[in-house]
Amino acid sequence: MIEAIKRIKEMEALFDFLLSVPKSEAHKFKKERDMLISYYESKLWRYDFELDEKGLLPSDLKRGVLSEDGIYNYISEE
Numbered sequence: 001m002i003e004a005i006k007r008i009k010e011m012e013a014l015f016d017f018l019l020s021v022p023k024s025e026a027h028k029f030k031k032e033r034d035m036l037i038s039y040y041e042s043k044l045w046r047y048d049f050e051l052d053e054k055g056l057l058p059s060d061l062k063r064g065v066l067s068e069d070g071i072y073n074y075i076s077e078e
Contacts, residue, residue, distance in 0.1 A: 012065045015064060017032070
């Protein structure tokens, strides 16, 4: 569970950063975007999502990255 929390925090920070980048500069952060997409498409995202659904994550943990639409909407806006 500690690893999942650490991973969620890292991906959340990455997601927040990417959302703050102006679209005109997004191409400069392809590596970071690819990391986020890889996480979203992985079994780890599903595992983290299920932990959240079961209420097993701390209530004060920021978890927008686990929103089913958040990353998808970010990807599809490009």
